[in-house]
Amino acid sequence: MNTLVCIKRVPDTGARFALTSDGQDIDSRNLEFTISPHEECAVEEAIRIQEKQGGSTAVLTLGPEVASEQIRESLAKGIDRGVLLETDGSEWDPQATSQAIVNAVQSIQKTGTKYDLVLFGNESADSGDYQVGVRVAAALDWPCITGIKSIEFQNNQVVAKREAPGGWELFRLTLPAVVTVKEGINVPRHPSLRGIMTAKKKEIERIKPAKPELKLLKQNLRKPQEKSGEIQILGHGIEAVPAIVAKLKELGVI
Amino acid sequence: MDSPFFSEEHRIFRRSVRKFVDEELNPHVDEWEAAGRFPKEVYKKLGDLGVLGIRYPAEYGGADADIWTTAVFCEEMGRCRSRGLTMSVLVQTDMSSPHLAYRGSDFLKKKYLPGMISGKRVGAIVLSEPEVGSDLANMRTTAKKKGDQYILNGSKTYITNALQADLFFVAAKTDPSAGKKGVSMLLVERDSPGFLIEPMKKKLGMHASDTGELTFQNTPVPAENLIGEENQGFYYVMESLQKERFVSCCAMTSSAQQAIEDTIDYAQSRNIFGKKLSEYDLTRYKLARLQTRVEAARQLTYYAAHLYDRGLDWTDAVSMSKAFCAEVANEVADECLQIHGGAGYIEEYDIPRLFRDLRLWKIGAGTTEVMYYILAKRMGI
């Protein structure tokens, strides 16, 4: 089983952040960068698939040179090799990103490695477009399933589970296939220090894709109002009931 | 904050340890603080993460990494909400095991080091005595050579990890008439005959770290468990204390940094006289001033690391750093508690625990006065 995981370098979503003065980007000067949480689970899933089924694992990202850090982190956890589709750091829309990934997958396939499975996170933690995995599958003409929380293999098929209200939806896909996974599918491991040291020696292939004309254009970013942490006490004991009912009505809950 | 000292590997390692602390340690620390100890299992998990032998050779299971990797590890451990647990772990990594790794014989290293690196065996550093702390050259515990054994007699106090440890690195007089030239280091196993361990309870802070008193009554120790050369122990202790002090600086500055972050969050959510507490100039000034001092403390510590990395004498830098970081960390703890108001006095917040925990660092691993005593001597005063 050869698995490729596509990841994205994103600002650490837990951190405080500010926008640049032109409103075009987030101010990254004091930010930490990380891998989107869903994709971290995709990396973990690929490693577990390899541990059970053998084969190879690779991780790919499209981003600036510094995104090699997120590749290296995946290599430290146990992924075999990395592919960096190096950009100048400017934004690529989902269509351009998926086209570059498709081109890379096809050119790697020509040189020998046939991927059975390409994993994505369900959506990236920053732009949250929900598009890249689906677009890649469509362009490769492979089956695709999204929002998956369990992956197993039976007779050259992927058995994938998605959480649904009150139960699970079950899907069977023939290989090769694209699956986008969600947090909760597993608990990602922490890269060990030894893993980090050996990852230094693993190969990262660098490809510089030409940037196509973007068709999905960003206007500008706006920071949402910070939620106030204020607590309103509506009353104590049984006397509070009318106030609670009034509040629930006001909020449209009842 | 970005720093020229850290590479991509260090950053990846930092994230890994930070997640480990957030996911594997912090959810349990209240329970461990209340119990006055934490499960030994934590050492095994740390061993799996590869952090108990950061600078030790790969042949014993170590990572052969540099002092900056140690700095990253200690800084991230400093963000554990039980600074007591942090202290216990640092006793394992940089206070006890270095005696074995840097001065132990090949025989001892083969026998004990892999277990310490994997987290199977926990270590303690045994220097302080009821009568002697700062003035270690005057220790009373003796180790008399008898055939192929040393016979240990005496008592030790304030020993971190005493209740958990398997391996005790004990300083004792092999030549009581020779002052500091008569001290040797011995590796003593827990179940040695005549070796009593008693818990010391009710500490001001560092609650999850267990502390004990040790008594040796004619305790036989195999002569092969001598660390390095006989009567050289005092020098090994002084050498190793630099590392102890350095790691404590890394941990306490990052604990202080975290307290500032917590306090900013608090000040931004607290409304007083119709304004956020964080909007008052006095609060902003206080926090900016504390941040400046923490940064200075951190950079002084990094300077010490830089000297060590280059193989230069780091004693002055470490002594200054230990004294300064402990002052700054305690000032941060005090001021941040103050900004919390009454909430700062209630255990629901981390700040009272931090306030108690950080107080230790003006005392442990050599007091602030001793740091200035060393410096003054080295300044030729």
Ligand SMILES: Cc1cc2nc3c(=O)[nH]c(=O)nc-3n(C[C@H](O)[C@H](O)[C@H](O)COP(=O)(O)OP(=O)(O)OC[C@H]3O[C@@H](n4cnc5c(N)ncnc54)[C@H](O)[C@@H]3O)c2cc1C
């Ligand atoms: C929680 C905790 C954990 C500890 N863990 C360990 C451990 O694992 N292993 C271990 O061996 N020890 C440990 N210690 C002991 C610690 O290292 C000592 O407490 C410390 O070195 C000070 O020694 P002392 O307590 O004997 O104080 P003393 O040496 O008696 O000092 C008393 C006071 O005199 C001051 N003083 C000393 N010298 C001078 C001077 N020249 N001029 C002016 N003033 C001076 C000191 O600064 C201090 O204020 C621990 C202590 C605590 C509280």
